[in-house]
Amino acid sequence: SGNGGEQTDGGGGDQTGGGDTDSGGDGGSEDYPALGNYPIEGDTAIFGFNVPQSGPYASEGQDELRAYELAVKHLNEGGGWVDSQFDDLSGDGVLDYTIDYVDGDTATDADTARQSASRMIQRDNAIMVSGGSSSAVAIAVQGLCQNENVLFMACLTHSNDTTGKDCARYGFREMFNAYMTGQALAPVVAEEYGEDLTFYQLYADYSWGQTQQASMEKFMTEVAGWEQANSVATPLGTSDYQSYLSEAANSGADVLILNHYGLDGANSVQQAVDAGIDEDMEILVPLYNRPMAEAAGGAIEGIYGTVAWDSQIDNEPSNQFTQAFQDEYDRVPSGPAQLAYAQTLQYAAAVERAGTFYPPEVIKQLEDYEYDNIGMGAETMRACDHQAQRDVPVVQGLPESEQESGRYFDIINITSREELGYACDEGPAAECELGPAE
Amino acid sequence: MSSDAGDGSDRESTPTPTPDAGSEPLLQTHGLTKEFGGLVATDDVDLTVERGERVSIIGPNGAGKSTLINLITRRLDPTEGDIRFKGESIVGMEPHEVVQRGVSKSFQTASIFPDLTVRENAEIAALAAEQGDFGFNFFTHRNKLTDVHERTENTLDAVGLLNQAHTDAEDLPYGDKRRLEIGIALAAEPDLLLMDEPTAGMSPEETKATVDLIEEVKEELGLTFVLVEHDMEIVFSISDRIVVLNRGQVIAEGTPEEIRGNPDVQEAYLGGVEL
Amino acid sequence: MSLLELSNVDSYYGESHILRDVTMNVEEGEICALLGRNGAGKTTTLRSIAGATPPEVRDGTVSFKGRDITGTPAEDVSAGGISLVPEERRIFPNLTVAENLHLAEVVRNKSNTWGRSLSFDREGMSTEEVYAQFPRLDERRGQKAGTLSGGEQQMLAIARALKQNTDLLLLDEPYEGLAPKIIEDVEDAVERISDDGTTILLVEQNAAAAIKLADRAYVIDQGGIVFDGTAEELRDDEETRERYLGV
């Protein structure tokens, strides 16, 4: 059955101290200096789940929170992947600590998210913060966590910058990024629509949209051999794209790439179809998710994109998670839920391996850690930029008549991680400076 | 309205002192005209006020008295004509600039600072008088401004409100509000004081007291003032000269005796009731 | 029973006590003058009758056709048959002459009474009657009232009142700012209206002009009635005139 990760080099050498403290309930205060919220007072370790409970990504946030709660439950009481996939975890707390959590509302707003994270860290002494949705928020919170020496297990964030120019020693990302989306999508659409095409891009004007736009430009030009006609930023929060779409239609380009996410994306696709653009142009939506597909309805028919994780992915960990989630909440988990669940367990397992909550030791355990237990195949959490190296599913929207609850697209292809990614001195990683652990 | 009844000749016959001859008049208007839409509120008014003179302006409602005052205080822009104060044209100035040059006004309805105390009301006026129209003294404690304080106290003393110095202005009885209003106007120690119906709304006793107050400042400060008033008793008792306005035009001008006997004034203002 | 009766009315603007114990009555069909100097309280009296606020009537009663109308809102008083032609004319400058006049009709017009049914002793004039009365206005139907001369505005204000269903017309200084020739026109109009059976309460500072028309007169000073008698009596009462009318 599922094999947990193996320890690669990196962490091994200095790890002795951590091992010793394992037995002492104190979590090793004598061996490691106080840092961030380490040592933990009392016998409960607090996780901070900072998710959007309001704002445009609130529905993603809610599903994340469900998954987080499920993860905490499994950590304390066993169940789900704790029993089946993560050998490091006992199902009886982490080390000798019971896990508890606090949650906060980021309102999909960077400032609010930071205030909320800061409360979790300062008042509630959270030892780890997880969350995200909207890369701007994730990056802002990640920066705060770096300053506060608290680990940030990024959940839903897809911008190259999260593990690129804004990367942090204290932040780890399981989600793939825009760059990989470009890599995964380019060959598929080149194959489907042919070469020598021109494309026109609209993108949400913030970290994610910008890097998504840049990545699409790079790979559509380099890999598919297409030519970019124009690329236009739309302010984040735009919901009426008509003027932008008119321009796109006027450009005479063959392909329209809509770098919008969530309902914004649903809107831009729908409005494009409503304006008859699909009659003259092919449309691409690089990053899909379910609420968006749901909202866009028939408009997504035939449109290519990538998704994080989907319950349609059929392998053992995926099915186990879907089952556990459904048992608990009576609903099919979304991609973000899987990320939230995985990131929480991943952290806990690293603590177990480190034998301490002392953040630098936990970081060492996570860096270059290899695993194959969260339903996306074999992965590595790369040390140089803290970006998971993983597979990326490419999907195509179904016509309205074939859509049913929980099924809105076909998984065309799960692009293997071998065909994706970039070296540590390449692409986004070249700009990454992780900063100190202590 | 362009009726041509009874205008022109009378006004031209009244003597208009020639300007710049030796001692300049304090205030002079030339062809001052103010139109509101089609309505001519003041029509080609030439008014001269000499230093130390007490001039009253009378006339029926809507004659343009208040408009004239408002033009002089720069609350309104003239449509045509010029206003000179101490020989300097004040047309185009901001109201506060005119005040700073020595023109003060008491308002028709009591215009005070209701939520401030009586002392503060006076102090604001004193401040403007002592410190000019603007200063960068936002870090100076105002209690350090001895000169302002003296002036405040003097003003309150002059209008007899020292005992109510701590009362909120809005809590004063109506008459005292008018008193304060006049005090605010006086605090600047103006060269020219314009008063628009200072006794309106006062009881006979209050009116008497106000008249006494005016008489008193007139003596003490040697003030020049222009009074708009409907109370003929006051007008005839304290004016050196009376100017009668009707429909925006000066129809007569002269000493109280001359005015009393002027048939045009009878007709236009006093109502044609034979005396 | 007089058409209009004020008994012991006290009116205030905020805390200023303006009308003090005013008692007066106006008989049906007469022209009654209310005289006094500026600020004596004439306008305040009219406003107290018409239900306009401020002032506030705190004591005493106003009754019209035997009904106590103290404190009745202005629109109800007006709809009940008392029309006020206020000081300063108060025509609507942004509306044309015709619209100004039409407005007076709105309330009378069945479909526009906002739900009230009324009965009147006297119907308001028709538009044509009004124009016949004031030919100057007829010439200016389409002109914005704000651009009329003062005298024309005054005519418009009176004409507007005449278009209402009015039993009692309150005129506040109708000659204000009018040239003598126009004053005569207005005087004629007032007389004719009176002959038609409308009762008129006329407020003036110009005692002579008022006495010419009036049957009876009151003189008010400092908010209190100081004289009450026929026009002749006032004409002969030199002392009152001198003391209270400033002449």
Add this chain to the structure above:
Amino acid sequence: MSDRNTTGEGSANATSDGGAVISDGSLVARWEAIREREVTVVGLTVIAVALFPWLFSRAPVVSDLLLGYQSLATLMLIWGIFAVGFDLLLGYTGLLSFGHAAFWGGAAYVAGIVANNVSADPIVMVVSGTVFAILLAWVLGFLSLRRGGIYFSILTLAFGQMLYYMSAAPLAFLTGGENGLTGISVGALFGQFHLESELPSVAGTLLGNWMYLFVAVFAVLAVAAAYRILNSPYGMVFRAIRENEQRAEFVGLNVWRYKLMAFIISGAFAGVAGSLFTIHGSYVPLQSLYWTESGEIVIMTVLGGTASLFGPIAGAGLYLYVENIVSGVQTLYLPFTQVVLVQDFGTYWHLLLGLVFVVVIWVAPSGIWGGVSDLRSSVRNLVGGDRR
């Protein structure tokens, strides 16, 4: 004489209750009394500011009840500074600006940009942010004050939004656009003290870190400055303008320039606060220029009580408290029992503030502080008779 009325409102008149004798001697005495009171106000502020973080986030029992934490205490002071300045404009001068986010956010950005490109010295950051806010206030004030009343509010709103959209897109190369300004690392104070580090010994227990101390110094200075301004000729002129602008003009005051100064001064306070916000968070969200941020300062000020020195600070504190702490409360119990009053109480925080705000405007325009003052004076009257 110095034992009461430390709030700064209407203070000057309270001193001269000795009577109307005017002589140099009494003026000097009066000035000294004022001085004394000024020292008292500042002294009390210092004490309050010094005790606050300890009470709020560390003191036994109290802090457990309050559920406070250090960085929120700092943030409250920062917004408090902003609110004090805003009240000079709204409460004292009577001008309702809906564009103050421009000064707060503008200063925050400038402080951040300076830190990233010129000098990360916290003092340099504060100075540059504030100078920018002052210049900006001068320009925007010049334009917006051309009209009064609601038009002033709408103009400030419009200019504020213009700045927001400027930094959202065209100036994104400077501001980071929607991502906010990231990567700010604030230098050590005087090259010595890292703001994040704990203060030594007792100071550490009371104040916590250098950051708080740094902000607290500015907060005390802000209160002192505001107190002084209110007791300067300006304070009186501002109130005169609020009461009767036209009359103020006709006593010979250049009302327009005073209004502009009120705007600039309050912009300066916003600038100090905005710069401190950057130092505190080492991050500037684009949201800091959005008009709802202006709305927040309006709410804080009005809730706390306009036209009072400490009301707005209390309002800022209360707002942030509700936003950050009450919003996290899951279940509201009847005090000292297990009886559940409201489930998910925290989610109602914004609604709650909105309702309280409406009620305050409706029935208690003097705000919370006004309520407290009324209470205090009625208690004083009860206890001390009517010693004027």
Add this chain to the structure above:
Amino acid sequence: MSVVSQLATILLNGLQQGAIYVLLAVGLSIILGTLKFVNFAHGALYLIGTYAGLFIALDITLSSGKLQEWGYADFGLGWGFLAALVLVPLFVFAIGLLMERFLARPFYDRPDTDQILVTFGLAIVVQELFRILFGSNSLPFNQPEYILSVIPVSGPMQLPIVGNFPRWRLWVIGITAVLVGIVYLLVEHTDFGLVVRAGTRDAEMVRLLGIKISRPYLVVFGIGAALAGVAGVVGGPLNVVNPTVGMNILVPAFLTVVIGGVGTIAGAVVGGLIIGLVQATLIGLPSVTIASFTLNFSPWSQVGLYAIAAIILLVRPQGILGDEEVAP
């Protein structure tokens, strides 16, 4: 694509975007002009209109909010769009009446600042109520395909010169034109309008003529509110639906009023068209390259809006069609 067709498209887009602002601004403007009441809660009426339209027209499944928690996740009447278009204005009209009676009236005599503050507070309260009840998730407001099952209203429509244009957006322009026309006729050519226009200048005199001005006031407020409600219904399918839409649309709506001039319907129309056109034009303008420097206009589309507004107000403080304020 020819320049002509591009210009025509920009014009049409500008008209359509302007139309929503016009609907909001006409209401704001007549309320401000007639009742002298500053309504910062006008956006809340738009919000109510949008949600009401959504629930009347469609069947919605809520995924968050208290209603969902309380078990009322499936929501909506699904009566179709025409029903929404008729019922929502009536509903919001009624809300407008309540607002006038219980909120505005007590504040007529209070300073402008108090009016701004109290309505701003109310706007927050409404927004939060919606957030709590319906969740803060954006809800999709799908466009109607047909009205009365026969008239197609969605999908592209082939226009001369312009080419494909979304049909629904043409409807929005049409509906706006008709409604604003009706309101214009009502205000300029009926007795009701006469009373309202007279009341704008001198409410007391209107009362002295025997007319109960408080009723026209109520109606004016109601009409203003209803227009905001319509804006919510027709604009909803062009945007997402969430509790912040009201606050977001408020500022441009106010700007429209101030640009056009308070109290004039024509002004609101002109203001709305200027805003719509400026926005559409800046987005539509091709970028200009001078030497190696490329200037893109679309990032300036929002800034441009405010800049134009600022310029207009500095040159003509009373707004393009506004009356000069009467001298003191």
